[in-house]
Amino acid sequence: MEYDKKMDHPSNGVSILGCLRPAFADEESYIRKLFYYEGSDGYNLDWKDGETLSINSRSDGSDAASTLYRLETMRIELFSVYGIQSEISLQDFQDAEPDFLVHSTSAIVERFSEKGIHCDVALKALCKKKGLQVEGANLIGVDSLGMDVRVFSGLEVQTYRFPFKVRVTSEVSAEKQIQQLLFPRSRRKKLRTHGNGYRDSIQRA
Numbered sequence: 001m002e003y004d005k006k007m008d009h010p011s012n013g014v015s016i017l018g019c020l021r022p023a024f025a026d027e028e029s030y031i032r033k034l035f036y037y038e039g040s041d042g043y044n045l046d047w048k049d050g051e052t053l054s055i056n057s058r059s060d061g062s063d064a065a066s067t068l069y070r071l072e073t074m075r076i077e078l079f080s081v082y083g084i085q086s087e088i089s090l091q092d093f094q095d096a097e098p099d100f101l102v103h104s105t106s107a108i109v110e111r112f113s114e115k116g117i118h119c120d121v122a123l124k125a126l127c128k129k130k131g132l133q134v135e136g137a138n139l140i141g142v143d144s145l146g147m148d149v150r151v152f153s154g155l156e157v158q159t160y161r162f163p164f165k166v167r168v169t170s171e172v173s174a175e176k177q178i179q180q181l182l183f184p185r186s187r188r189k190k191l192r193t194h195g196n197g198y199r200d201s202i203q204r205a
Helices: 002-008 025-035 090-095 105-113 117-129 171-182 185-204
Strands: 013-022 054-057 064-067 069-079 085-088 136-142 146-153 156-163
Touching: 069 090, 085 090, 105 136, 105 171, 117 136, 117 146, 117 171, 136 171
Parallel strands: none
Antiparallel strands: 013 069, 054 064, 069 085, 136 146, 146 156
16 A cells, blocks of 8 residues: 555655745735735835835734745755756756646546556556566656656666657647557557457357
């Protein structure tokens, strides 16, 4: 059961080092969206640039002020599910945009998981083709560049990356790439041959 939990819920870790500073007035619009209380006028709009930004919340009848701070990031490190620790460029982090499949990943993984034993066998066959001897494998993630597979062998649990041949541009093309990785033509032909032989044996019986 513990292995199943690790298989289904792999963990990534992020370490962020930085310093806190009071938020400035020019950040008001963003902060208003985060800390807006409907029906409350608890915002002090008489700020001057460089002054500490505070919000007065009177929802409980009090006049307590909350000072907001912003984290100025100095260093970011990623501890990936692949066991790799790497530093992330701050400029790359600021310029980064979410992968367009970010909201489709769960649905794609679920659709392939519904294939049950066929998907499990195909994943283990793919691992074997890549030189990995595994006892079990789960598809856990997909993005425009490839898919992540969580495998276990004995007490060891690891995550491997299987890249696509080309970067996909849609949810449909992502599923097609996964289909080609898990069920290549040679494997589909083999499955059809086995299936026909099984049907012939039934008919003869």
